[in-house]
Amino acid sequence: MWDDLILIALLLGAYLYWFNGQQVKEIALKAVRAHCSNLDVQMLDEYVALNSIRLVRDQTGKMGVRRAFLFEFSSTGNERYNGACIMLGRRVKSIHMEPYRFDEEF
Incomplete structure (x- = not known):
C-alpha cells in the first residue's frame, strides 16, 4: 500500500517537474523569437535546447532554478x-x- 502511494507521488512529482520545464522552455522560445526579430536576424530551427540547469540565489537571496537554453540564428x-x-x-x-556579420544597406 505505502509502496504504491510513494510510487504515485514520485511519478506525480516527475510529471510536474517536466511540465514546469516545458512551460519555462516556451517562455524562453518566445523571448528568443522576439529578441531575434528586434535585431532583424533569423532564428534558425525555431528551437531552444536546454543546456544546463542548476540552483542559484537571486538578488534577494532566494533559491531559484537557473536554466540555460541554446539556440542558433x-x-x-x-x-x-x-x-x-x-x-x-x-x-x-x-x-x-x-558577434555576427550583417549586410549594410544604405
Whole structure:
C-alpha cells in the first residue's frame, strides 16, 4: 500500500517537474523569437535546447532554478551563429548572442 502511494507521488512529482520545464522552455522560445526579430536576424530551427540547469540565489537571496537554453540564428542566411537564453525561474535573465556579420544597406 505505502509502496504504491510513494510510487504515485514520485511519478506525480516527475510529471510536474517536466511540465514546469516545458512551460519555462516556451517562455524562453518566445523571448528568443522576439529578441531575434528586434535585431532583424533569423532564428534558425525555431528551437531552444536546454543546456544546463542548476540552483542559484537571486538578488534577494532566494533559491531559484537557473536554466540555460541554446539556440542558433543567422544574420545573412549564409552563416549559423550561437546564442544563449538564461532563465531564472520563469523570468528571462539575459539573452546572449555571438558577434555576427550583417549586410549594410544604405
